[in-house]
Amino acid sequence: METFFDKNNHPKIKIIVKGRKQKGKLTCLLDSGFDGYLCLPVNIAVGLGLELISIQEVQYADGRTNQELVFLITVNLDGKDQEVPATLTSSAEPLAGTSLFAEKIITFNFPKKEILVK
Numbered sequence: 169m170e171t172f173f174d175k176n177n178h179p180k181i182k183i184i185v186k187g188r189k190q191k192g193k194l195t196c197l198l199d200s201g202f203d204g205y206l207c208l209p210v211n212i213a214v215g216l217g218l219e220l221i222s223i224q225e226v227q228y229a230d231g232r233t234n235q236e237l238v239f240l241i242t243v244n245l246d247g248k249d250q251e252v253p254a255t256l257t258s259s260a261e262p263l264a265g266t267s268l269f270a271e272k273i274i275t276f277n278f279p280k281k282e283i284l285v286k
Contacts, residue, residue: 171283179276179283181264184244189217194262201229202265206241206254213239213256
């Protein structure tokens with residue numbers, strides 16, 4: 169996993185993902201306020217050929233709730249493939265949430281622009 173801060177000081181991570189149609193590398197915003205696994209733009213989910221597995225109710229930070237489609241995606245972390253759920257976003261940027269890193273320790277050092285995942 170490659171981690172870095174972008175020009176706007178946003179923490180990013182590059183991960184390898186795979187759907188039924190193709191495999192690719194995604195650059196995702198590390199979103200500590202998102203407790204899911206991945207949230208992907210529609211065009212990325214369609215291109216990968218993700219499989220719809222359910223519909224779930226989600227609650228946003230502002231208290232709103234919504235029904236969201238949930239898809240299955242394979243993520244490679246530390247050389248190991250793991251199937252995780254992903255939801256969709258109308259945003260252009262994929263989000264990596266805290267559930268994806270539940271077994272990890274992530275340290276953000278903003279002054280030094282370093283992200284440590286172990």
